[in-house]
Amino acid sequence: MNIDSIITLVAFGVYLIFMICIGMYFMGKNRTTSEYFLGGRKLGSWVTSMSAQASDMSGWLLMGLPGAAYLSGISAGWIAIGLAIGTYLNWLLVAKPLRQYTKVADDAITLPQFFKNRFKDESGMISVIAAIFILVFFLFYTASGFVSCAKLFSSVFGMPYLVSLLIGAVVVISYTFAGGFFAVCWTDFFQGLLMFFCVIAVPSIAIGSLGGPADFFAQVDSFNPNFLNLFVDGATNTPYTAIGIISLIAWGLGYFGQPHILIRFMGIESPKAIKKSRRIATVWVLISLTAAVLIGVSGRMFLGDGLLVTAGNEETIYINMVTRIFPVFIAGIFLSAILAAIMSTADSQLLVTASAITEDFYHNKIRPNASAKELMWVSRGCVMVVALIAVLIATNQNSTVLGLVEYAWAGFGSAFGPLVLCSLFWRRANKYGAYAGIIVGGLVDLFWAQMSGGIFELYEIVPGFVCGLLAIIIVSLATPAPSKEITDKFDSYRTCEE
Incomplete structure (x- = not known):
């Protein structure tokens, strides 16, 4: 390993140690599964918003989306438009x-548990079914984060893919295992700040080095005018069909069913803090997604084909x-932003999956009388197993980050999105529905994807x-x-203020 790689590795190491220290700090603060999975509903506005957006974007913000824009130009921004609308709504x-x-609803701490309590499903099967879907789809989603990590270490240090994969997995598992929801949210807060700064700085500097905005856009237009056409795929120079545009904007539908994002709403300290969180999150996502597309387009001019x-x-x-x-050292800090993006999503997914298995399957069906201490260790065991x-x-080296995310995102949006909306806004919805x-x-989502x-x-x-x-x-x-x-509780929840 040459000196440049060693310096970059030191920068990575500083960042990774900081993340693990956060996990260790919160390890002793989790005495119940409510604290481990939901932080006792004590998150502030800034941590909630930054954590939600950082866990939302994952490695695809700095890899998948810029890669799509590198191939196709600003038409890759249709995904960004859909996601921005979905985030706000x-x-x-x-x-x-x-x-x-x-x-x-009996202080539900997981999404499946909320469904069970909302519809008074005494059998508990609705939470079991929901937990199964969470397990299936989050396995692919978490794998996408590990693929991002493996590509990062392979590209930067020339490490074998599998070694890179294991390094990333060990770090994420370590602080999620130890610190639970608080550790995940606070690491996500710092990771969200780092991602925001880096995603803006890289295209700004690249465009500046190309002569500024006017010269940059002139170069792109000279290279391929379709790279600046939102309605034409710059990779094939063919117009998007209505199906193509709808498919890309439809990514926004997925937000209503993403457990790792919805859990942040459940954990905020007060409903009154949500308005401020919404403003922070909306600004963050609009700027970050725009900058991610510009990374791809400016990178095509900056690096060529x-x-x-x-x-x-x-x-x-x-x-x-x-x-x-x-x-070199500054590059290491900027490359740590990819780790931030990866970890901020993978840790959330591991925690939500562990909560679903522990609370909605193990505690619900196998050990109803399990102690809090037993459930805590079962939860940590689930984190380990799901990660493995x-x-x-993720050992499939041909997997693309965007492809894995696309599959899992649609699965959650289809399985949970409609039910979340109906649970909150339709009084007549029942457990059979x-x-x-x-x-x-x-x-339908699984069938259609094939x-x-x-x-x-x-x-x-x-x-x-x-x-x-x-x-x-x-x-x-x-x-x-x-x-x-059930209907009385539905009528009363809207007036619940704290």
Whole structure:
């Protein structure tokens, strides 16, 4: 390993030790599963907003999205548009009602538990079914983070892919295992700040080195005018179809069903703090997504076509630009932003999956009388097991970050999105409709993803979400109305203020 690699590794090491120290700090502060999984509902506005957005974006913000823009130009921004709209609507429509209702619904600490309590499902099967979907989809989502990490270490240090994969997994597991929700949210807060700074700085410096905005856009136009056309794929120079545009914007639908984001709404200290959090999150996501697209487009001008030689290598565009622009130690700090993006999502996913297995399966069905201490250690064991399975999935070196995220994002949006909205806003929804919504939405999404050609080119979240919503409505109306106890609680949750 040469001196440059050693200096970069030192920068990485400083960052990683800081993250692990946060986990160790919070280890002794978790005495119950409520504190381990939800932090006792004590998050402030800044930590909630930054944590939600950092856990949302994952490694695809600095790898997947810039890679797509490197190939296709600003038309990759359709995803960003959909995500920006989805982020705002999620904070506006879901955050406060979900915080209030989960508190009223027997203080639910997981999304499946909220479904169970909301519909008074004494059998507890709705939480078990939801936990199964969480396990399946989060395995792929977490694997995407580990793939990002492996590509990072492989590109920077020339390490073997599998060694790089294991290093990233060990660090994420360490502080998630130790510190739980508080550690995850506070690490996400610092990681969100780092990501925000780096994602803005890299394209700004690159565009400046190309002569400034006017010269930069002139160079892009000279290279390929379609790179600046939102309606044309710059990689193939073909116009987007209506199905193509709808599929990209439809990413925004996924927000209503993402457990690792929704859990932040449940953990905020007061519903009154949500308005401030929404403003912070909206500004963060608008600027970050725009800058991520500019990284890809400026990188095509800055580095040329060299990354097109190997399929999937376009996702290393940020890495290549950072190593070209900055001195070695500073480059190490900027490359740590990728670790920040990866960890801020992977840790959240591990924690949510562990909570689903522990609370909604183990505690619900296997050991109802388990002690708090037993549940804590089962939770930590689940973090380990889920991470190991995700690592096995990530050993496929041909996986793309965006591809894995796309699959899991649609799965959650289809299975849980319609039910979250109906749970919060439709008084007549009942447990039978809830069962139907999760199962139909999730299965339609899985089926659609395996098909291709014609209408099946439509992103699977659209048919999955629509079919899940219809299933809830039709089955709820065709079966007995919810009891007075359920409807009274629905009527009361909107007035819950703290």
